[in-house]
Amino acid sequence: MPAPDVDSSSTSAALPPGMVLGPDGKPCRTCTDWKSWNKIGKEKGKKGSKSNADGAAGGATATAAAGAAAAGAAVAAGTGSATFNYEAECPPDKEILGRATWTFLHTMAAYYPDKPSPMEQSTMKSLLSSFSQFYPCGHCAEHLRQEMKVDPPKVESRKDLSWWMCGMHNKVNEMLGKDVFDCNKIDERWRDGPADGRCD
Ligand SMILES: Cc1cc2nc3c(=O)[nH]c(=O)nc-3n(C[C@H](O)[C@H](O)[C@H](O)COP(=O)(O)OP(=O)(O)OC[C@H]3O[C@@H](n4cnc5c(N)ncnc54)[C@H](O)[C@@H]3O)c2cc1C
Incomplete structure (x- = not known):
C-alpha cells in the first residue's frame, strides 16, 4: 500500500x-x-x-x-x-483531479447494470479496491480506504452503486465543509439531465 x-x-x-x-x-x-x-x-x-x-x-x-x-x-x-x-x-491539482474523478465514478455507477452478474459485481469491487490503492492524492485515497472498510461498496444493482457512491462523495463533502448533495437527484445529475430539458 x-x-x-x-x-x-x-x-x-x-x-x-x-x-x-x-x-x-x-x-x-x-x-x-x-x-x-x-x-x-x-x-x-x-x-x-x-x-x-x-x-x-x-x-x-x-x-x-x-x-x-x-x-x-x-x-x-x-x-x-x-x-x-x-x-x-497543466497537470491537475487536487481540485481538478477530484472533479474529473467524481465525474467518472458517478457516471460509471449511473451506467452500471440494473442486474449485474456475479462476475460484474466482483469486477466492480476489484476496480474500486484498486482505485482506492492508486488514487494519486494519497491522503484522499487513505480516507477512502478507511470509509470503504466501514461501508463496503454496494454492487448488487445500479441503484445500490449510485447511492453508495453518492454517500461516499457526501462524506468527503462533509469533511471539507461543503454542502451535502441530495442523492435523490443522482440520476438527474449523472444520467438523465434535468426535467426542463436544458441539457438535451
Ligand atoms: C475519492 C475522492 C476522495 C477525495 N478526498 C479528498 C480529501 O480527502 N480531501 C480533499 O481536500 N479533497 C478530496 N477530494 C477532492 C474533493 O472531493 C473535490 O473533488 C474537490 O474539492 C473539488 O470540489 P468541487 O466543489 O469542485 O466539486 P466536487 O466535490 O468534485 O463535485 C463535482 C460535482 O459532483 C456533484 N456532486 C457533489 N456531491 C455529490 C454527491 N454526493 N453525489 C453525486 N454528485 C455529487 C456536484 O454536481 C459537483 O459539482 C477527493 C476526491 C475523490 C474523487
Missing part, C-alpha cells in the same frame, strides 16, 4: 500552509489545491527560477489561472502574446 502523503502543518519544513508532501517527501500537486501550489511558484520566482513549466508557476498569470482552476473553469488567462488554459495544459 502506498505511504500516505503529509500535510505541511505536520512538518517543521518551511512550506506554505495547505501544501501537502507526497510519499517521496516532495510537494504533491495532486494532493494540494492550486492556490497553495502556486505559492511555491512565487517563492521559486523570487529565487530567480527561470522556468515555471512545472505548473508551480509564479506571478500574475498563474494566479489568474489558479482562480480559473479553483472555479473548475477552463478559462484562458493572458500571458502577453499568447493565452493559456490551465485545465487544458
Whole structure:
C-alpha cells in the first residue's frame, strides 16, 4: 500500500500552509489545491527560477489561472502574446483531479447494470479496491480506504452503486465543509439531465 502523503502543518519544513508532501517527501500537486501550489511558484520566482513549466508557476498569470482552476473553469488567462488554459495544459491539482474523478465514478455507477452478474459485481469491487490503492492524492485515497472498510461498496444493482457512491462523495463533502448533495437527484445529475430539458 502506498505511504500516505503529509500535510505541511505536520512538518517543521518551511512550506506554505495547505501544501501537502507526497510519499517521496516532495510537494504533491495532486494532493494540494492550486492556490497553495502556486505559492511555491512565487517563492521559486523570487529565487530567480527561470522556468515555471512545472505548473508551480509564479506571478500574475498563474494566479489568474489558479482562480480559473479553483472555479473548475477552463478559462484562458493572458500571458502577453499568447493565452493559456490551465485545465487544458497543466497537470491537475487536487481540485481538478477530484472533479474529473467524481465525474467518472458517478457516471460509471449511473451506467452500471440494473442486474449485474456475479462476475460484474466482483469486477466492480476489484476496480474500486484498486482505485482506492492508486488514487494519486494519497491522503484522499487513505480516507477512502478507511470509509470503504466501514461501508463496503454496494454492487448488487445500479441503484445500490449510485447511492453508495453518492454517500461516499457526501462524506468527503462533509469533511471539507461543503454542502451535502441530495442523492435523490443522482440520476438527474449523472444520467438523465434535468426535467426542463436544458441539457438535451
Ligand atoms: C475519492 C475522492 C476522495 C477525495 N478526498 C479528498 C480529501 O480527502 N480531501 C480533499 O481536500 N479533497 C478530496 N477530494 C477532492 C474533493 O472531493 C473535490 O473533488 C474537490 O474539492 C473539488 O470540489 P468541487 O466543489 O469542485 O466539486 P466536487 O466535490 O468534485 O463535485 C463535482 C460535482 O459532483 C456533484 N456532486 C457533489 N456531491 C455529490 C454527491 N454526493 N453525489 C453525486 N454528485 C455529487 C456536484 O454536481 C459537483 O459539482 C477527493 C476526491 C475523490 C474523487
